[in-house]
Amino acid sequence: MATLPKFLKTDYFLTAAECNAESELALSTLVRHIIESATEHANRLNVGYSRLAETGIAWVLSRLALEMKRMPRVNERFSLETRVTAIDRHSSDRLFEITDAEGKQLGMARTVWVALDIANRKLADLSMLTELAAIAAPYSPACAPPKRLRMQKQPDTVKDLSVCYSDLDINRHLTTTRYIDFMVSAFDMEWHDRNRISRMDVVFMRETLPGASISIATTALSDREVQLDISQNGEAHVLGLFTHEPRQ
Amino acid sequence: MATLPKFLKTDYFLTAAECNAESELALSTLVRHIIESATEHANRLNVGYSRLAETGIAWVLSRLALEMKRMPRVNERFSLETRVTAIDRHSSDRLFEITDAEGKQLGMARTVWVALDIANRKLADLSMLTELAAIAAPYSPACAPPKRLRMQKQPDTVKDLSVCYSDLDINRHLTTTRYIDFMVSAFDMEWHDRNRISRMDVVFMRETLPGASISIATTALSDREVQLDISQNGEAHVLGLFTHEPRQ
Incomplete structure (x- = not known):
């Protein structure tokens, strides 16, 4: 072998x-x-x-x-x-x-x-x-492990999204990368021109099926961190945390 | 050289x-x-x-x-x-x-x-x-040239779409491939399971800028052809025509 x-x-x-x-x-x-x-x-x-x-x-x-x-x-x-x-x-x-x-x-x-x-x-x-x-072996330098996140109870904004055919993958559910697209799209181009995402933590909890109506809630945890909760009927599907900083 | x-x-x-x-x-x-x-x-x-x-x-x-x-x-x-x-x-x-x-x-x-x-x-x-x-030289076998399309006046359905940050490309407008995603998403997964798109014609007319609200109108031209018009305030941006057939 x-x-x-x-x-x-x-x-x-x-x-x-x-x-x-x-x-x-x-x-x-x-x-x-x-x-x-x-x-x-x-x-x-x-x-x-x-x-x-x-x-x-x-x-x-x-x-x-x-x-x-x-x-x-x-x-x-x-x-x-x-x-x-x-x-x-x-x-x-x-x-x-x-x-x-x-x-x-x-x-x-x-x-x-x-x-x-x-x-x-x-x-x-x-x-x-x-x-x-x-x-399997530890490796250095290491990256801090992905954080465990809980849904925020009092979000600043909530936006509705629907799952389209082009969002689906071979597993016939919302594809992983589209969750990230939804999260970055919680901010507009001007925000991205001014800020960069220096760290992202994502927790995948439940799959999202074709035709589902989901929502994305944003909650600023500090002036450098914002949490992004994607849920359906109050159940967490994917939770994210962006750490951002002004672009140089 | x-x-x-x-x-x-x-x-x-x-x-x-x-x-x-x-x-x-x-x-x-x-x-x-x-x-x-x-x-x-x-x-x-x-x-x-x-x-x-x-x-x-x-x-x-x-x-x-x-x-x-x-x-x-x-x-x-x-x-x-x-x-x-x-x-x-x-x-x-x-x-x-x-x-x-x-x-x-x-x-x-x-x-x-x-x-x-x-x-x-x-x-x-x-x-x-x-x-x-x-x-530049003609080449055979050839594919029929892209059709010229005009906006349909009496669509069967109209759906609103908004342009998100993740839809943008390096030219800072709605990226070409997302128009195709919008068009295929005019049909659900069950439709795509039953049908395949055997030919697609697309005409790109105007660019779509960040934050724009656009709509996609679908018009069945026959039981094998459907036109997909993406427009903003009544102005055509991208027009498409799908020729489809039942999957074997």
Whole structure:
């Protein structure tokens, strides 16, 4: 058996068509790269979706944290490196490092994945994934773990959203990256021109099905932090926290 | 000077994260690949955005047609090949061929690009682009040219949409691919499960700015064709026509 690849590094080139209004990599696109990169690494380790599906379980992204010193800019090359930093019976942690073409760190991310038993929708046991346990190791420098969030009771603003066909993915529910799009869209272009998101924490709690009417509530926790709660009928689906700072 | 590359072929692998609810390449993602591929080929021919920007003009996608026998599916490799088929004083035509891993044709696309004088927003003269004229040549098999469309006066349904921050691109207006997302979202998942879009015609007429309130009107022209008009205050911005057929 070949040596298990302890990490996976993917190189990217940021085309104009993939940029946001500030000519930078959009947060949701970075999250898509993070998910794809974790998926590809898991496949190479033979602990991907297809292996898990054989025993009726599926990987689900549970929490995410992302800290960026700066975002890649248009026509810039950057890389994303992922490795498994921990695994226990019910969850697995991954660390991601985003670097520029010279290898200088632009930011880091951490994800917590759980395995769900598809039949009973309960947490599955991961102890059989010996390949993951064999390579999981702490890594330094670390990114602070994704925060656990609770829905805010007295939001500043609430906006209604509806889930459209183009928001759906292969799992036939609202795709992960659209939650991030909804969150960044709680602010207008002028806000994004003045501020940058230096850290984002996201907790994924319930899936959102086609045709659902959801709402996004924003609550300023301080002049640097705002919480973004996406819910349906009062039930939390996805909670986010943006830490922001004025652009230089 | 090196020989000008008459065509550009790009290879893709369709990851699960890029699929729609039918586990196929989403229409808007294919359009993004088409735009990126045209942009990259123009850059290699030295007739890209930066060369044109020197004289204060910019490429603008004016019309698009796309005909698909079938869409690439999850975990499938496919290719997109683009070439310039015509150029006159004010516009340039491109043809795209989408093929599977065995080189079998999955579909074709055609685009019409115009050059806009950024200062006076009028059509610019393309005669100085001798590099394009040197390689422009008809190519067979051809895809029927993008249809010219007019706004329908008595739509069946009208839905309001608002332009969010995440809908914007580097040009600080509603990004091309989101118009396609809005159009496919005029139908729900059950409709897409039963039908496939075999041809799409799109005409881009006016840009949509941040914060705009637009509407999308749908008009069934026959049991196989539906027109999708995106407008603001009664002014046409983007008009589309879907030809569809029951899935096998």
